[in-house]
Amino acid sequence: MSFFFTEDIIRLLIAAGLGALIGLEREYHSKSAGLRTMMLIAIGSTLFTVISTKLGGDAGRIASNIVTGIGFIGGGIIFRESNRVSGITTAATAWATAALGMCVGIGYYEIALASSILVLFVLYALVPIQDIINRHxxxxxxxxxxxxxxxxxxxxxxxxxxxxxxxxxxxxxxxxxxxxxxxxxxxxxxxxxxxxxxxxxxxxxxxxxx
Structure with missing residues (x-):
């Protein structure tokens, strides 16, 4: 019997698609972690989740390890520039994208899709509000x-x-x-x-x- 089923491949493709949607926004704004990075984060977290379920491992431990790994990636995204700290939003986006991949990996497609919409809403729709606050x-x-x-x-x-x-x-x-x-x-x-x-x-x- 094949280790991966058709549904597993579909999960990886869905994760890649959701990661691409989020990554396109980061890429458009020339952020340090863009299209390819977000896609790889989504695919990787989905793959780890799928494999852990097949091996019968502790899902909680796998999830915590994924979060730890994303923490290292986030640390590389955040950097100090003159008197400012940059990359925090992109690091948080990478963290959320990993969570989306985990949702897809266990088959919670609706939650993953709804969360993706919320992430994009935060990245796009709240920018004007942030600009107004910064002006004042x-x-x-x-x-x-x-x-x-x-x-x-x-x-x-x-x-x-x-x-x-x-x-x-x-x-x-x-x-x-x-x-x-x-x-x-x-x-x-x-x-x-x-x-x-x-x-x-x-x-x-x-x-x-x-």
Whole structure:
């Protein structure tokens, strides 16, 4: 008797199709884990689930091992870029795609399909809402380097306050006749833009990034 039945092949094909739908969205937005990665995650998790059921293994242990494996992949997707952490959404998408593959592997097609629709809804439909929130309340980390003078950095903290921005002081460092400071600043995008313009035109500022 063949180890794999026709239904098992169909499950792998369904998993590949659902992974492709999710992967296309990531690929379109040029994310680190795109079409091929999501398809392989879906196929792999389905294959592990199918094999575990045929071997009579502990399904819970197989599931936990799949989640552990996806954790390693997710760790490779997430990376720090300047003052930002990128790839968290893509890593979470990979995690959800693995769960979809497991659903397909045990024959829960309806749950897998409904979950795929929900994942795509989150990735597509919630982007405008996220953009609106970011415009009204945005968190940026600023680093300012300027000539050292008494109360130099406090002057910038006063500027943050005048603009209505909530600033939390970070590391400050003096080297020679220059001093640098970092702040986690939160507020509307338009106020961030105004602050950036003021810093660009400030002759005392030697360099800054955010």
């Amino acid at each position: 309340n945005q968190l940026r980390t600023y680093r300012i380097v300027c000539k050292y003078q008494q109360k130099t950095l406090k002057n910038y903290e006063s500027l943050f306050k005048e603009l209505g921005l909530d600033a939390k002081r970070g590391v400050q460092n003096r080297v020679g006749n220059t001093i640098s400071g970092t702040w986690a600043i939160q507020g509307p995008e338009r106020k961030h833009d105004k602050l950036t313009k003021l810093l660009l035109n400030d002759e005392e500022v030697l360099e800054f990034d955010f």
